[in-house]
Amino acid sequence: MLLALRDIGKAWLIKRTGERVHALQSITLDVHPGEFLILLGPSGCGKSTLLQIIAGLEAPSSGEIRFPDGGGNGKLTSMVFQDYALFPWRTVMGNIVFGPEVRSVSRILREERARRLIELVNLKGAEHRYPHELSGGMRQRVALARALANDPQILLFDEPLAALDAMTRRVLQDELLRIWGETGKTFVYVTHSLQEAVLLGSRIVLMTAHPGRIKQIVDVPLARPRHATGRAEAEMLDRLDGLLGEEVKRAMVV
Amino acid sequence: MTASHLRQIASVAGLLALWQLLVQTGKLSELFLPAPLSVLAAMWEMTRSGQLPWAVLVSLNRVVQGFVYGAVAGVVLGLLAGAVRWIEDMLDPWVAAVYPIPKSALFPLFLLWFGLGDASKIATIAIGVLFLVLVNTITGVKSINPVLLKAAQDLGASRLQVFTKVILPGALPNIFTGLRLGAGMALILVFITEIEATKAGLGFLLWEAFQLLDTTKVFAGVVTFGLLGVATTWLLQWLERVGCPWLQRSN
Numbered sequence: 001m002l003l004a005l006r007d008i009g010k011a012w013l014i015k016r017t018g019e020r021v022h023a024l025q026s027i028t029l030d031v032h033p034g035e036f037l038i039l040l041g042p043s044g045c046g047k048s049t050l051l052q053i054i055a056g057l058e059a060p061s062s063g064e065i066r067f068p069d070g071g072g073n074g075k076l077t078s079m080v081f082q083d084y085a086l087f088p089w090r091t092v093m094g095n096i097v098f099g100p101e102v103r104s105v106s107r108i109l110r111e112e113r114a115r116r117l118i119e120l121v122n123l124k125g126a127e128h129r130y131p132h133e134l135s136g137g138m139r140q141r142v143a144l145a146r147a148l149a150n151d152p153q154i155l156l157f158d159e160p161l162a163a164l165d166a167m168t169r170r171v172l173q174d175e176l177l178r179i180w181g182e183t184g185k186t187f188v189y190v191t192h193s194l195q196e197a198v199l200l201g202s203r204i205v206l207m208t209a210h211p212g213r214i215k216q217i218v219d220v221p222l223a224r225p226r227h228a229t230g231r232a233e234a235e236m237l238d239r240l241d242g243l244l245g246e247e248v249k250r251a252m253v254v
Numbered sequence: 255m256t257a258s259h260l261r262q263i264a265s266v267a268g269l270l271a272l273w274q275l276l277v278q279t280g281k282l283s284e285l286f287l288p289a290p291l292s293v294l295a296a297m298w299e300m301t302r303s304g305q306l307p308w309a310v311l312v313s314l315n316r317v318v319q320g321f322v323y324g325a326v327a328g329v330v331l332g333l334l335a336g337a338v339r340w341i342e343d344m345l346d347p348w349v350a351a352v353y354p355i356p357k358s359a360l361f362p363l364f365l366l367w368f369g370l371g372d373a374s375k376i377a378t379i380a381i382g383v384l385f386l387v388l389v390n391t392i393t394g395v396k397s398i399n400p401v402l403l404k405a406a407q408d409l410g411a412s413r414l415q416v417f418t419k420v421i422l423p424g425a426l427p428n429i430f431t432g433l434r435l436g437a438g439m440a441l442i443l444v445f446i447t448e449i450e451a452t453k454a455g456l457g458f459l460l461w462e463a464f465q466l467l468d469t470t471k472v473f474a475g476v477v478t479f480g481l482l483g484v485a486t487t488w489l490l491q492w493l494e495r496v497g498c499p500w501l502q503r504s505n
Contacts, residue, residue: 055408078408085405089423089500099409102419130500150409 003031008063022211038201046212078147086131099150117145137168288470313456320379328387336395357382375447383436394428
């Protein structure tokens, strides 16, 4: 086990009304090495908040996060944000070396590592371009390489493909699977797309909204490569749809 | 050269030629509008005598010193205020109170405090530049997408590294806007502060010529101020290109 979440809760206080909103309640979850874990749920189910808590960018109101293998030297997690969050004043290369740079890795080492990652994410030739000179898909490749540059054990994805057009999304989904396979890293991936969950995930955590809780954890035993139109995939989709349907409806009413 | 360029050149050359003609045929008095060629001749004469270069040097010394002090203070305070809440709270009422005051109105006070020498003029220019740079720097820091701060933190940046590697470059475009506005302000203020209580500088030269009704010399001063303005704009644009290469759109 790579990461253990025990009874995590997160509540916000709305100052104007004095109301307490429970974004997350009693989240208990183990993340296993090398898996592609999907956090799936409707808007407002707290899946992004949960990701921020795992990243250490937000503190939980209650509960405990443990990394049983201990810290070591590498960074444990790295985040890939939905809107890329690239530094506009840094080139592709400059963005990717940011992590090692603030961790005082020598210039030669970090640039060599960056060059390898640029090759991994298929960005060769774009090293010296600025983010505004890249397409959305290329930007997300940079964001992925930048997250990998710290050599984290777990990569956290916050709806990374939501801002892209359908064609680019398909291409990048395959790229993500390839990179997941090549690096052997653990992926924790937030999405609200059922299709994406079935296509990518080895396990799917279904979440419900108001408050955000885990409804069910579903294994996805389908063989890879998977196909959006495959029969087994369609059956899995149906099953998830049934489980999630009522939740989405409820979330929309509230 | 495009048609647009040709029209621009024709417009300037035509008007200058018309002006020259009207003066030479006696339709315009040289007392009010000296002919362009007379102004040019006067500038050449004043340059040869050393009068104009000296005046420019004296004024530039005041402008550059005032600008540098004001800009450095403005950037440092602006970055701190933008990044640290309590510093902003302490600074806010002072900015609100002093920003709207025309900085030339502070000149008499500075004369009183710093005497008749360069210090009072430099201080006036510095204050004028400071507030423009300060306000724009704060805007720059506030305009940084918060997710970039999160990303930097997630990648392992310390608070100091977030400051130097995210907040500073993120605010740089707005800082340059402040510097450009500040440079314009510095030229206005150096003229105003040189009208009184000095015996040197471009403003003094211009004002003294006016009092002697030497209109040609007044024009020479005005044109020189114009050239200084163009030169500072070019210099700052070049600095911005070097400092913010990511803002250059590639073709």
